Amino acid sequence: MTLWLLAALLLLACGKPAALRGDRESPKRDPSREQMELELGKSLFFEPLLSHDGQTACASCHNPEHAFADSRALSVGSDGHVQVKNTPSLFNVGEFGAFTWSNPLLRSLEQQLLVPLFVDEPREMGAGVNPELILSRLASQTKTQQVFEALYGRKLEHIRDVVRPLEVFVRSLSSVDSPWDSYQGGEKGVLSEEAQQGWTVFQELGCVSCHVPPLFTNHQTNTSWGLEIFFQGIGMDETGSHNTFARGSWGLFEFTLKEEDRGKFRVPSLRNVALTAPYFHDGREVDLLRAIESHASVLEAQGLLGRALREETEAGLLEHFLGSLTGTESLHHW
Ligand code: HEC
Numbered sequence: 389m390t391l392w393l394l395a396a397l398l399l400l401a402c403g404k405p406a407a408l409r410g411d412r413e414s415p416k417r418d419p420s421r422e423q424m425e426l427e428l429g430k431s432l433f434f435e436p437l438l439s440h441d442g443q444t445a446c447a448s449c450h451n452p453e454h455a456f457a458d459s460r461a462l463s464v465g466s467d468g469h470v471q472v473k474n475t476p477s478l479f480n481v482g483e484f485g486a487f488t489w490s491n492p493l494l495r496s497l498e499q500q501l502l503v504p505l506f507v508d509e510p511r512e513m514g515a516g517v518n519p520e521l522i523l524s525r526l527a528s529q530t531k532t533q534q535v536f537e538a539l540y541g542r543k544l545e546h547i548r549d550v551v552r553p554l555e556v557f558v559r560s561l562s563s564v565d566s567p568w569d570s571y572q573g574g575e576k577g578v579l580s581e582e583a584q585q586g587w588t589v590f591q592e593l594g595c596v597s598c599h600v601p602p603l604f605t606n607h608q609t610n611t612s613w614g615l616e617i618f619f620q621g622i623g624m625d626e627t628g629s630h631n632t633f634a635r636g637s638w639g640l641f642e643f644t645l646k647e648e649d650r651g652k653f654r655v656p657s658l659r660n661v662a663l664t665a666p667y668f669h670d671g672r673e674v675d676l677l678r679a680i681e682s683h684a685s686v687l688e689a690q691g692l693l694g695r696a697l698r699e700e701t702e703a704g705l706l707e708h709f710l711g712s713l714t715g716t717e718s719l720h721h722w
């Protein structure tokens with residue numbers, strides 16, 4: 389994606405119609421309206437007609453059965469476009485302060501949502517290729533039109549009109565009800581002995597310095613840390629040379645063009661990580677245990693771990709602990 393295209397998208401976001409502007413700041417809460425907006429967002433999230441080929445919904449890649457990620461290393465978008473990055477989970481994204489694996493320019497969820505709809509390199513939805521086609525498909529959906537008009541007092545006229553309800557839905561996806569949370573709340577019996585030991589190892593090794601509880605990432609909106617912390621150059625290239633990275637793995641460099649940003653990626657949240665294989669920005673590891681081992685050896689080589697990982701026992705314990713970050717009710721009720 390080119391920087392100018394992104395700038396254009398941001399302008400698009402700012403120029404949204406008055407009917408959609410400012411309702412978030414409205415002092416009067418109306419639960420039935422909020423519910424209606426959430427339901428509209430949910431139906432749009434599962435709507436393949438929003439894509440150019442009419443077959444690719446947000447949910448095609450962000451599948452609820454995989455914690456709103458998917459099981460492919462690289463997902464396939466509209467018209468067969470293979471993505472260059474692995475699809476992340478959408479749980480807790482409303483709490484994030486940075487979006488995607490490496491784009492520092494996306495500072496709000498609303499801006500981020502323009503990317504799957506409009507950015508074409510690679511194409512996710514391709515909604516901007518022939519916007520009239522998509523609008524005409526939506527125009528024939530009476531229910532969508534009626535709900536949209538009831539909510540915003542006007543017709544759905546632009547594709548970017550779908551961003552607001554989609555944002556409401558995506559923001560509602562919260563998952564902080566794992567066994568680890570119950571354990572933290574005092575229910576000591578809910579974690580297996582291995583998971584408890586794994587939690588200790590996770591802290592001893594310093595995994596917590598980047599994957600900070602409660603979301604096990606460092607880019608939560610409520611932190612005062614800045615972008616330079618969110619993106620860590622951990623050099624996932626086995627050769628140790630950042631210059632051999634494939635295009636999808638340039639990381640932060642792709643946006644800043646600064647040499648020191650090659651191979652820097654946003655620290656991902658580890659909530660529900662047991663459900664979101666394959667792992668890392670390019671989906672290179674299919675298995676969580678293997679992901680832990682290879683990640684730990686890269687971190688260790690760079691002096692980023694508190695001490696060496698005792699692979700034969702501790703990798704397994706870490707896997708148990710990460711499994712205890714899988715949500716319970718939240719996975720099924722959204
Ligand atoms: C073709 C697969 C695909 C489709 C379709 C798709 N996404 Fe994504 N989504 C991705 C990938 C891949 C990323 C990570 C992109 C990157 O890092 O550059 C992503 C990132 C995101 C993020 C940021 C998550 C984070 O952790 O920062 C959000 C939010 C999101 N998508 C929402 C949506 C919504 C809403 C739709 C529908 C309008 C959608 N996506 C459609 C694959 C897809």
Ligand code: HEC
Nearest residue numbers: 593594595598620624653654655656667668669684692706
């Ligand atoms: C210096 C910061 C840092 C430390 C310390 C760290 N990580 Fe990470 N972690 C990252 C980054 C950045 C990524 C994404 C790397 C990529 O995609 O290339 C990541 C990715 C992961 C993933 C894959 C997540 C996914 O959704 O693909 C797992 C699992 C993980 N880390 C676990 C751990 C464990 C366990 C430890 C301790 C042994 C640890 N991390 C220590 C920064 C860190």
